[in-house]
Amino acid sequence: MHDFFLSDEDRAFRAEVRDFMARELGPRVDAIEKDQDFSVQLAVARALGEAGYLKVMFRDLYKGNLGKPGLTHAVIVSEEAAYLNYAFETTIATALSCAYPIHAHARPALRERYLTPILEGRAVGSICMTEPNVGSDSAGMETRIRFDEKTREWVIDGFKRYISNASKADVYIVWGITDPDVAPQKGMTAILVPAGTPGLSFPRTYEFMGRRGSVVGEVTLENVRVPEENLLGEVNAGFRIMLGAFNFERVILGGSGLGVARSAFDLARDHAQTRESFGQKLGQKQLIWDMIAQMSWRIDAAELLTHRAAKMYDAGIDGKELMREASQTKLVATETAVFCSDRAVQILGGDGVTRQYGRVEQLYRDARALPIVGGTSEMCKYLIAAREMPAIRPNL
Incomplete structure (x- = not known):
């Protein structure tokens, strides 16, 4: 491995992360793979957060030794985790995939409430896109989101599947259609839904041939109501x-x-x-x-x-x-x-x-x-x- 595009600082970071994974994740891989103990993943994620590794792609939040932290370093964290256990890497990668749009598009108060715990390893996130008729093609999305003018709430109805961290996440980003009269790409909106919101449920968890220890399942949203400020970005810009x-x-x-x-x-x-x-x-x-x-x-x-x-x-x-x-x-x-x-x-x-x-x-x-x-x-x-x-x- 020649890592041609990496600087000496990047390589030093890789060595540091590799040592961390060997120490924190290595002794726990059997508990993840054989026992499928999700609490073990949460413990390692917490250690990652405490070490500052989950903040490397957010330059305004990172406080470590890297001069120019970024996605390059998040990729290194992902690679070193997957080298030892891909199931664990799936859990943290999904959490970061949730953190990314919160950081970029959430209101400041929402960022503080939900982004900080994820990046500190105290919480995990989930992204809800896939549906029975929606995979790579988002045009068939059936989840509907409407705004209740009286209560100033977003109301979500839909069903998602193959959702990583389903039932285990502390916050979910849900995509749905807010304007069914235009092309889905022009009428789709993203909403943040906290765990425990009434109407949010998890019918079942899937069993996969691999990635044992990761949690992937279904998410049902029935008259799920969240505050107006839980909108990510703008309406129809999802x-x-x-x-x-x-x-x-x-x-x-x-x-x-x-x-x-x-x-x-x-x-x-x-x-x-x-x-x-x-x-x-x-x-x-x-x-x-x-x-x-x-x-x-x-x-x-x-x-x-x-x-x-x-x-x-x-x-x-x-x-x-x-x-x-x-x-x-x-x-x-x-x-x-x-x-x-x-x-x-x-x-x-x-x-x-x-x-x-x-x-x-x-x-x-x-x-x-x-x-x-x-x-x-x-x-x-x-x-x-x-x-x-x-x-x-x-x-x-």
Whole structure:
């Protein structure tokens, strides 16, 4: 790993975070994966917050040693967490995905009430976009939001699914349609909903093949009422907020993919250099070093794309100007995680599919979600093509 785009300060920060994760997260990964103990995740998140690592992308709030903190450093935190346990990384990445629009679009009093606890690790957040008929395409969103003039409240009715931290979060950002007579992109609004609000419920939690220990489930909103000031940004401007959140999430997912891919690669490389087969080290065989070489260059490519996108964001580039680079990051890094975990299983053979012999099978299960969450690989390709061919609109 050459981290070409990183400065010496960035590299020192990585070493610091790596030591922190080894100390705070490393001893707890079994409790997360095997026991699925969410309280353990909350304890590590609290430690992250107390160390100041959850504030690195908010320059006005960060008080640490970095001269220019930013998304680059949030990506490093994500990568080092995912290297040890992707389920935990999902929890904190979701919390930061919630913190991002609160920081950018909430009224000052709302920011103080809900953003500060998340960044200090005392609370977790959640973002509610996906619905039964809404995934990458937001045009079918059925959740409705209206304003009650008499009570000066926002009233929300809808159903969301595949929501990370559902039932565990302290605050939820909910997207819904406020003007059904225009295109969804022009009639969508984002509202902040605190946990415990009447009408907010969680019908069920999903069981996934991987990311064990993370909590993902359904969210029902029935006549949910929140104060007027819980509006994020402006009415009918929720789609723009969503686009910004997507860029941030996809770059962070670059860090997630890198962490999982690196973890799988290290295990495969170590095995190839120590395991003997037919009188030779496994890594001396052409078919094996072909796999190692392919894993290596894919990780480097993913790393370059991820750090480039993060550095662009930190330089003030966002919105449509970052959409292509953020999508490339998400596409390549997450597909690399799947490739590396699959090849690691193959190199380890029977040990690769057996829980008793390490965590390669866990990485294989964990990685498979990465090309789906936060925008599928297919959607990322569409967004890349759309920016490359501005004269036409590629057909979905």
